[in-house]
Each structure stands twice: as structure tokens, then as C-alpha cells.
Amino acid sequence: MPDRSDFIKKILAGDPGAGARMIRLIEADDPQAFGLLRALYPHSGKAFIIGITGAPGAGKSTIINGLITQFRKQNFKVGVIAVDPTSPFSGGAILGDRLRMQTHATDENVFIRSMASRGRAGGLSRATRDAALVLDAMGHHILLIETVGAGQAEFEISYLAHSIGIVVVPGSCDGIQAVKAGILETGDIFIVNKGDMGDADVSAHQLSMVIEMGKARKTGWNPRVIKTHALEGLGLAELAAAFLAHRDFLGTDPDPDKTRKERETLYFNCLVRELAMKKLGAFMETDPAYPEIINQLLAREIDPFTAAEQVFKKIQRKMTHGK
Amino acid sequence: MENKIRVLIAKPGLDGHDKGAKIVALALRDAGFEVIYTGLHQTLEQIIAIATQEAVDVIGLSIMSGAHLPICRKLLAMMIKKGLPDIRLVVGGVIPFQDIPALKQMGVAAVFPGGTSFEDINSGMKALFEKER
Ligand SMILES: Nc1nc2c(ncn2[C@@H]2O[C@H](COP(=O)(O)OP(=O)(O)OP(=O)(O)O)[C@@H](O)[C@H]2O)c(=O)[nH]1
Ligand SMILES: [Mg+2]
Numbered sequence: 001m002p003d004r005s006d007f008i009k010k011i012l013a014g015d016p017g018a019g020a021r022m023i024r025l026i027e028a029d030d031p032q033a034f035g036l037l038r039a040l041y042p043h044s045g046k047a048f049i050i051g052i053t054g055a056p057g058a059g060k061s062t063i064i065n066g067l068i069t070q071f072r073k074q075n076f077k078v079g080v081i082a083v084d085p086t087s088p089f090s091g092g093a094i095l096g097d098r099l100r101m102q103t104h105a106t107d108e109n110v111f112i113r114s115m116a117s118r119g120r121a122g123g124l125s126r127a128t129r130d131a132a133l134v135l136d137a138m139g140h141h142i143l144l145i146e147t148v149g150a151g152q153a154e155f156e157i158s159y160l161a162h163s164i165g166i167v168v169v170p171g172s173c174d175g176i177q178a179v180k181a182g183i184l185e186t187g188d189i190f191i192v193n194k195g196d197m198g199d200a201d202v203s204a205h206q207l208s209m210v211i212e213m214g215k216a217r218k219t220g221w222n223p224r225v226i227k228t229h230a231l232e233g234l235g236l237a238e239l240a241a242a243f244l245a246h247r248d249f250l251g252t253d254p255d256p257d258k259t260r261k262e263r264e265t266l267y268f269n270c271l272v273r274e275l276a277m278k279k280l281g282a283f284m285e286t287d288p289a290y291p292e293i294i295n296q297l298l299a300r301e302i303d304p305f306t307a308a309e310q311v312f313k314k315i316q317r318k319m320t321h322g323k
Numbered sequence: 324m325e326n327k328i329r330v331l332i333a334k335p336g337l338d339g340h341d342k343g344a345k346i347v348a349l350a351l352r353d354a355g356f357e358v359i360y361t362g363l364h365q366t367l368e369q370i371i372a373i374a375t376q377e378a379v380d381v382i383g384l385s386i387m388s389g390a391h392l393p394i395c396r397k398l399l400a401m402m403i404k405k406g407l408p409d410i411r412l413v414v415g416g417v418i419p420f421q422d423i424p425a426l427k428q429m430g431v432a433a434v435f436p437g438g439t440s441f442e443d444i445n446s447g448m449k450a451l452f453e454k455e456r
Binding site: 016086094096102 | 326327329348349351352353354355356357358359360361362365366368369372373375376377378405406407
């Protein structure tokens with residue numbers, strides 16, 4: 001890194017190269033990342049963050065492409081983080097979401113970053129959240145985050161995004177699945193995509209009924225159901241308007257701090273836990289007692305429960321009495 | 324988290340299909356790379372913008388049209404101009420062997436002509452990074 005304050009200045013000025021390099025430092029868990037994030041943090045908190053989730057192939061990337069077009073018409077600067085799964089076999093990944101967003105590649109006011117899930121069940125990691133902080137600090141007004149379409153993602157994205165769109169496809173029973181999975185509570189806007197492929201009206205109607213039934217939402221927002229044909233860009237203007245309406249609603253929410261508190265607490269806990277894990281990792285790498293305990297375990301001279309407690313106590317002592 | 328090598332696979336110009344590029348993308352994923360796959364028909368401006376936003380380590384071009392010399396020359400010049408001199412450019416596709424020295428000389432880091440085995444591509448890609456580690 002050439003010059004730290006120069007680097008930070010560039011990120012804050014929205015320089016795409018600097019922002020991209022910052023996100024790499026985050027992904028690599030570079031020791032500099034923590035301090036840099038600390039410097040960027042005061043400049044974040046301004047972006048409106050939209051999460052787009054739904055089953056694989058439902059049309060999430062195509063919808064994001066259409067939303068970028070809509071938001072650009074209103075002169076918003078748009079940042080996108082698109083998560084695709086990491087292969088559990090090789091640790092590699094194919095990141096193909098931005099293939100559907102090609103037309104925006106050279107728009108200076110659009111920044112698209114692909115991210116591999118790197119083994120997280122829901123595909124969202126602290127790295128995703130920290131990358132969102134960077135895009136926010138770069139001055140993007142709206143962030144669109146595409147998750148991998150796995151059940152867990154819906155919960156995780158709700159701790160990052162202000163507004164969540166769940167994409168379903170007609171006739172796929174996704175509505176019922178959503179009820180079963182309990183994700184209905186997390187959706188702010190339901191998007192029935194591929195309106196050309198099946199009876200979108202039926203699906204939209206069913207969804208509306210299910211939402212009506214489960215309407216014990218803490219925020220008082222009435223979830224919307226919107227039909228799209230994303231390939232043709234149909235319904236996208238309405239969808240963009242719905243997200244902005246939700247943003248306005250949140251602006252006047254009598255109790256906005258409740259969800260905010262949940263969100264911030266979860267992130268903070270996650271951060272503290274990660275720092276603690278690093279200490280633990282350092283202990284395991286360096287302390288001669290650790291391989292000794294493993295040997296005892298293997299010889300069944302000690303049970304794993306007692307062993308775990310012993311290790312923990314030792315770390316605790318280390319933490320309180322000097323480094 | 325370790326620092327994975329990020330590769331952008333792109334097909335500049337209007338030529339052909341992307342079957343070969345897709346298969347190479349899959350092979351690279353299976354070798355542990357993070358591959359940004361962007362399909363057909365990119366302009367060089369798009370390739371530069373994507374490489375910047377994704378902060379990739381390698382740009383891999385698949386070229387079947389025979390225009391590999393002018394395309395690589397132009398892209399390398401753009402990479403320097405846009406502040407991306409550290410990104411390695413590699414090329415595959417229909418590349419006559421007699422053109423390889425000229426490509427290397429202008430700054431292409433590796434050339435994988437059609438028929439190069441996946442093992443050779445993988446080891447060639449990894450070799451790009453072993454020198455400095
Ligand atoms: N017929 C039809 N096809 C669509 C529509 N929207 C998207 N598709 C197609 O559906 C396929 C998947 O679209 P994507 O946008 O990649 O879906 P995705 O949810 O992002 O997929 P993953 O990221 O792989 O989970 C593509 O072939 C799209 O062209 C639509 O409204 N109608
Ligand atoms: Mg996608």
C-alpha cells in the first residue's frame with residue numbers, strides 16, 4: 001500500500017480501483033483491513049441497502065440489472081455485491097452474476113463486485129458486510145446485495161439489508177416453502193418473476209393471502225407483492241418505486257431503532273467473536289500445551305469436555321495477565 | 324481467510340461461442356481459483372472496468388478471431404493507462420505458435436493455445452504467482 005491516508009482519501013472519493021483493493025484486503029483478512037475500516041466507518045451509514053434473495057435461477061441477477069437501470073434514471077450512485085457459492089471441493093468459485101449486468105459495466109456511477117461465499121451456509125460473511133461498508137463510504141446511495149439462494153441466506157441478509165426482496169417463480173410453490181422456512185417475516189417485497197413462464201397472477205394472489213395471514217410484523221410495513229418479467233424489464237419501475245417507498249417508510253418508522261439495534265448487536269457480537277477466535281488460533285499455533293492436550297485426548301486420558309474447559313481457562317488467564 | 328487468486332475470463336469481440344471459455348472457467352474453479360465469468364462480446368473498455376471493480380489478479384482472454392495481436396497490444400496499453408499494470412494478462416484460443424514470442428514480448432504473461440491441457444493451464448496460471456511468493 002503506497003500511502004494510507006491517500007488510499008483512504010481515494011476510497012472516500014469513490015475511486016473504483018481503491019475501493020476494489022480495499023475489499024480484497026477485507027477478503028484476505030489482511031491485518032491492515034481492521035484499521036482501514038475503522039477510518040472508513042464514520043463516513044458510512046448513508047446508503048440504503050437492499051437485499052435480493054431467492055432460489056437459484058429465480059432471476060435475482062436479472063432483476064438487479066433492471067433495478068440498476070431504474071435507480072440510475074433517478075441519478076442514484078449504485079453499488080452491487082453479488083455472492084455466488086464457493087465449491088466445497090476445491091475452494092474455488094465461478095462468479096457469474098455480473099454476466100447479467102453487463103450493460104452497466106462501464107457506467108462510472110455503478111460499482112459491481114462479485115464475491116464468493118467461502119463456505120458460509122447463507123453465503124453472507126462479515127466480509128460481505130464490511131464490503132458493503134466500503135461501497136457505502138465510497139458514496140453509493142443504494143446498495144444491492146444478491147445472496148446465494150439457500151434458505152439460511154434470508155436470515156443473514158436481514159441483518160445487513162434495510163429492505164429485503166424475495167424472488168419467487170410462478171408455480172414453484174416457493175410461497176409455501178417460504179412459509180415453512182419462516183422467511184415470510186423477513187421479506188419486505190415479494191417479487192414474482194418470470195411472469196411469462198406461468199401463471200404469475202395465481203402465485204401473486206397466493207402469496208398475498210399468505211402474507212395477510214402472517215401479518216404480525218413488528219415494523220408495521222405491509223409487504224408488497226410485485227410481478228416482473230425481468231428479462232424484458234417489465235415491472236422493474238414499479239419494483240424500484242416499491243423499494244424507495246419502503247425506504248421512505250423506514251424514514252418515518254416510529255420504532256426504527258429496534259431492528260437497527262438487532263442488526264448492530266449481531267454484527268458487533270460477530271466481530272468480537274472473530275477477534276476471540278483469532279486469539280484462540282494464536283494459542284493453538286504457539287502454546288506447547290495444545291498438542292499435549294490433543295495427545296491426551298487421543299489416548300483417552302482426558303475427556304474432551306474437561307479438555308475444552310482447560311484450554312479456555314488457559315486462554316482466559318493469558319488474556320487477563322499480559323500478552 | 325486466505326487470499327484466493329481471482330481471474331477474469333473474458334471474450335473480447337464478436338467471434339464465436341463461449342464453450343471453450345466456460346470449460347476453462349470450470350477447470351480453474353476446480354483448481355481453486357475464483358473465476359469471474361462474463362460470457363461473450365465484451366469491449367476492451369468493459370474488460371478494463373470489470374478488472375478494476377473486481378480487483379482481479381489475472382485477465383484471461385479467449386480469442387478465436389485471429390486478432391489476438393492487436394487486441395492484446397491495445398488492452399495492455401489500456402491496463403497501464405488505467406493503473407492496472409500489476410494484473411497479468413493471459414491468452415487462450417486459436418493462437419498460432421509463431422505468434423507466441425510476439426505476445427510474450429509485448430507483455431502477455433502466458434499463452435495457452437487451443438489444445439493446451441487443463442493441467443498445463445492450471446500449472447501455468449499458478450506459476451505466474453510462484454515467482455513472487
Ligand atoms: N423467461 C424468463 N426468464 C428469465 C426471467 N428473468 C430471468 N430469466 C432467466 O433465468 C435465468 C436465471 O436468471 P438469473 O438472473 O441468473 O437468476 P439468479 O437468481 O441470479 O441465478 P443464480 O444467481 O444462479 O441463483 C437466466 O437464463 C435468465 O435469462 C424472466 O422474467 N422470464
Ligand atoms: Mg445470480
